[in-house]
Amino acid sequence: MRPLHCKIVLVRPRNPNNIGAAARAMKNFGFTELVVVSPHPPIWNEAVSAVNAVDVIANACVVETLAEAIADCTFVVGTVDRSRVEPKQVIYTPEDLSRDLQATPHRLALVFGPEKNGLTNEDLSHCHRTLSIPTQPGCPSMNLGQAVAVCCYELMRDRAQHSTKIEPPAQATAGEIEAALQLALDLLRISDFILPGSEADLTIKLRRSLIRLNLRDREVKTLCGALRKIEQRLSGMRLPAPPHS
């Protein structure tokens, strides 16, 4: 069976049963990498003591931010319920994702939001695609554990029939793109481009644009080099450079 590089990322989950259910579904379908972003500590402790899929939970990473969770990934897919898809928009489904991964191998992060309100726009600005399970419009919101189960099932469904070799991806990782974004923001800050109170919005817009470009790792390296050079020049014009830096 062709290996699939996929981590499941749960952002701020609120129910330990759902964390346990997600871990069990992952194990059912052969996924092992679980990352939990900023869980409420007592909730996480309760999930750790659950019986199901102990090894998936024990090996889970707990991180503070979504950016950390996805830093080494080349394709980040955020999940939302169908009510958040515009009426005329075509839904990007688990099946579409599975097909895209057959065509282009990736280090995938599949990101699920908190039970009550789902991923924020800031969370989604980190994602290359927004995926939605095609539920009924009258009852769009799925239970978290069940949504993870459906996605894991779909990703593994056809996999036994394919055996192409995974090439190391040439795409930039989310971490490399985020580093470029932060460099660009530094530059814009130094240049007084950022109006007071507008930084959060601008960050989301810029991140979306950078992600849409589908940059290769070498392109991002070049971009970062250029940004650093400009920043050095700008800093030099405003303040004398600190010695030996």
Place this chain on the structure above:
Amino acid sequence: MRPLHCKIVLVRPRNPNNIGAAARAMKNFGFTELVVVSPHPPIWNEAVSAVNAVDVIANACVVETLAEAIADCTFVVGTVDRSRVEPKQVIYTPEDLSRDLQATPHRLALVFGPEKNGLTNEDLSHCHRTLSIPTQPGCPSMNLGQAVAVCCYELMRDRAQHSTKIEPPAQATAGEIEAALQLALDLLRISDFILPGSEADLTIKLRRSLIRLNLRDREVKTLCGALRKIEQRLSGMRLPAPPHS
């Protein structure tokens, strides 16, 4: 969207959360008919008071036996976990079921067993097919609510793209076949064919055979007519027939 006649049957479920989760997944994918076989009363009461998918639960049927649950169905599919599929056997998957239903419309019953041990062989003898979700051999057993979610998702996945009309099925219903089976058993009992203690096994074997024949409703009517005639004759040979019967 093409309508799908499908009831979800939960046999002796033991966890009210799983009943609620199954109902919610059904509603997510547009299924409304839930039948619960012989639930433990306090468990059922707790499920009824759950918040999710209240209407599915409120309209659920509670019956004593699996035979009652499936009596009006023409295709009965029992689910088992993958560890119960023989190593060399090809798994009948949710995708296979979905494809079969596109080809031949049916009144489907999709049957899920109790959490701990799944469907018994007696339960499975009522089923035309045994379905298994292709989980990993190392962790084959899925959570009940998640298994229902995966099956409902798969059955609805491609449905929006098809719009063939459903013909009234010519297949016999499970109830008609069960009636024929009971007539046959009566006959065998009267004929002293059934050895003491062997009736349960024989019933399962006969049921499996009758189901495998895929009888049309008219064929079952003919069969029942013939069985009744023979029984009358046999009864007449042993005891005088009651007057006017």
